[in-house]
Amino acid sequence: MARIIFDLDGTLIDSAPDIHGIANGLLAEEGAEPITLEDARNFIGQGASVFVEKMRRARNIPDSEHPRLLADFIESYDDAVHLTRPYLGVVEALEALAFEGHAMGVCTNKPIRPTRAVLAHLGLDRFFSTTWGGDSLSVHKPDPAPLHAAFAALPEGQCIYVGDSEVDAETAERAGVPFLLFEGGYRKMPVEKLPHARSFGHFGDLPGIVSETCA
Incomplete structure (x- = not known):
């Protein structure tokens, strides 16, 4: 065996559709343009922190905002199942x-x-x-x-x-x-x-x- x-x-x-939804919810709060579903698929794979880093860089959000956005991302992640x-x-x-x-x-x-x-x-x-x-x-x-x-x-x-x-x-x-x-x-x-x-x-x-x- x-x-x-x-x-x-x-x-x-x-899981990309749920993760895509979380990301665009956060970006909307930042007044930033949404990412595409294909973007989300490309950003997945190396953990939440790397995903948020790639999302930020795609929308020119400063590095200083990373800890806050990562915390918000993880807080929303538990319910990203639907x-x-x-x-x-x-x-x-x-x-x-x-x-x-x-x-x-x-x-x-x-x-x-x-x-x-x-x-x-x-x-x-x-x-x-x-x-x-x-x-x-x-x-x-x-x-x-x-x-x-x-x-x-x-x-x-x-x-x-x-x-x-x-x-x-x-x-x-x-x-x-x-x-x-x-x-x-x-x-x-x-x-x-x-x-x-x-x-x-x-x-x-x-x-x-x-x-x-x-x-």
């Missing part, structure tokens, strides 16, 4: 993996409180024995420490990391574990440019790929 750790945003769930949806086939794939006896967890750069909130809202929390957010440790991905911690919290087995982005690919490479790349999500580079063991475009293919990786 395997220990499978998943990234969250852009891998299991499309437009977020799992990707097609995610629930069925998780059910199949759980039935096969694999242990599963989440390692994301999203802060831990909104991570737990959205997993509970979508009913996905039942699949995961351990959950690590971007603020669970003093470092976050692509530092491999959170991923190592997530694997260590699960029973012994083949380590597999599933993600969608450049950050995820680097994290897996630094952790020395096989990386399964979801071809949807918020990736900016072509699939062939990212180091990965296997890639897949639909979650229906994931259980079979996991079985082959464990063989």
